Amino acid sequence: MPLFGRKKSEDPSALRWSREPLPPTPEPGPDGLRSMEDHRDYLLSCLTELPPFSQHLLDALDLSICEDVYSAIDMPRFDNSAMDGYAVRAVDVAAASAEHPVSLPVVGEVAAGQDALDRLSPGTAIKIMTGAPLPPAADAIVPYENTDRGASDVRVFAPSVVSQHVRYVGEDIRAGSQLFAAGAQLGPRDVGLLAAIGRDTVLVRPRPRVAVVSTGSELVEPGQELGHAHQIYDSNSTMLAAAAKAAGAQVYRVGLVSDDPESVLQVISDQLVRADLILSTGGVSQGDYDVVKAVLPQLGETDFTAVAMQPGKPQGFGLIGDDRVPMIMLPGNPVSAFVSFEAFVRPAIRKLMGVTPYTRPVVRCRATHDFGSAPGKRQLARGIVSLDADGGRLVELAGGHGSHLLGDLARANAIIVLGEDVTQVATGDDVDVWLLDEVS
Template sequence: MSTAANRTTGPDHLWTVDEHLEDILATVRPLEPIELQLLDAQGCVLVEDITVPVSLPPFDNSSMDGYAVRVTDVAGASEEYPAVLTVVGDVAAGQAEPLHVGPGEAARIMTGAPLPPGAEAVVPVEWTDGGLGEGPVTGMRARSQAPEAAGGHVHVYRSAEARAHVRAKGSDVKAGDRALDAGTILGPPQIALLAAIGRGTVRVRPRPRVVVMSTGSELVQPDEQLGDGQIYDSNSFALTAAARDAGAIAYRVGAVADDAETLRDTIEDQLVRADLLVTTGGVSVGAYDVVKEALSSVGDEDEEGAGIDFRKLAMQPGKPQGFGTIGPDHIPLLALPGNPVSSYVSFELFARPAIRTLMGLDDVHRPRARATLTTDKALTSPKGRRQFLRGTYADGEVTPVGGAGSHLVAALALADALIVVPEDVVSVEPGTEVEVVLLG
């Protein structure tokens, strides 16, 4: 169960936002590391430092299609007085036995091909006649020349300094360098680097599996016909998307009707594929708040130490919350309120850090900033509650969008920040500096 079991709180205790978050993060533990193939490790967090076993590039190679030459052989070359060199053959990428370039010689070379012994620089094909005895090769003709036969000649119209158009061995990373640090999230560039240094597998913490379900007999799936008193289920879509955005593998379960036994059975069915369960709705004091009814005694029925604690938080929106663990594996469960804004704000403040903790990250929170409040009138906030208002943030300024209502989904869609009003503040004047949570 959560560490709340050790607190003397009582059912009427009003938890602070920080107490609730502390309880969650003290209970949730990072997932155990596993070895994964590179593409399966995308989005996962490294648990080991990666050292480069072989330099990149592993040999000097050409950065251009052109000719590998000696610097002295092209010194002073111009269109009027070109250097005329004997072509000794072609050097292609992946060629095992490169040619040797001697005095007065050149080797036609492809991008990425190893610089042949004796050569000191590469002149791009555009600086030559392509071995045709004409002017400099340009445009489409430069790209369509046939490979040069050994024994032909090429006219070079510009000089080249030593190492021109040559990628030096180890110029990217050298053998023994640190490629990636433990704690790195593996995205496409990091996977590219791992592949480039020859790593086919890597040890990581897997992406958490998060199951999201909403509750309420009034909920209808999008594209279905609404009946009297019904609304579309938006919460499960929003929170599943938010879980994926946080780095999880998220599964959305269709809305569960207001029946405690059905909800309990559904949750038990989902435990096999969950590292974290998130429910939305049914946690307040209404007669049909089935999440509390279904889960309040789970600890007694399942495993010692498991159970969900339902509590009130000193925040707006999102006062009713539930947290604990469920099942024989003590899977964490976050029970969030059902109003759309309450649900989303609660997810950002509590569920997202839990997901990032499961991933094994050190920094699990959204970034925060200070911003100047730009609005026509003062903001009001209930005393004793930490309020989170939606806003748009840019260039050190934040502007509220919508009102304080927890049902205003359209305003939420415009917001990219949460304006934080502390518990002891009841009014915030325009031009005041406030703290904002950045959602983008």
């Protein structure tokens, strides 16, 4: 899909797209529900990694590199001192001790960034700073701590052996050696290494531009006054925008749209000019006012389904507009929306970025108490993971199973993943967990 050049449609009803159908959808199970894994894999199969382009190093942080990188230089580029002290010949200080110090005349000084002095004569020393080039014939450094720091003559109280405190050319990296392979994700230390070899840009896949929309006439923007008693503040769009940003996306929080079909059509079509992925919440279930499900087929090919998971059963997906921009449509209850984000949207963002693995790793934790699970559905329960005295992972439920319990979700640092055949977990049982935060 192109990154630039999309044209905004002034009239969403006039929008035309190529009527290429979606790929065949997965077969549902005997209960008519699609498995969570099948739905996730189907979404990912409909997505294409974003095309790469060159970015400055700081902008490339956490992105997927799209080239093999080789060093054009040795590191270090020259033999240099690892300490502030004196460059010497090791043989000249071999007998030095606190009781019988060796005295050497200081014949010069060299700092980092300066050229090395002339060849070191036997029985002399040159004052040297960390990173300064090693003078010819010097083969060891005596650190300041082992001297009296003399200016014209220096007394040495301990020997330094050959190569002590010397950094040799190429001992870290040799010119021509491969540092990165295409597909690696760049962290802060990687960015530092690229800068150290002289690179200021690198070819990477960009951050996906994700537009986040909340639907519902009952919603009010945080910071505004609630009107009648049945209005609520919108938390979903802010929460999902934050989750998308944490996953690496460039996020546009569009805000709220009422349950008016024309408004929904206009807001969604407006996002096509800038989005690589559109994320909506609400309006995908079986209600009379589930407007997203009702109107999105006018903008593109869509797939609405029921997934064998709790929470998050109603799910929607589409390829919208001329550019077939992917749109993932999540349920409106806050916990359902967040769990669905972890199950489907986060993997989608990572695929667009070309970052693997797409899914969170599964870790095993020991349950601290008994709890039950509904049969026939993948249960995704909020959990709190901690460490026992031996460093083993423990997990407990964070409150109840209700998909409206946002307070419990905020307390959780993990999602407990229970299989469709699991109905009961006993104290001490090991369970699968997605860690959302670092555990301490």
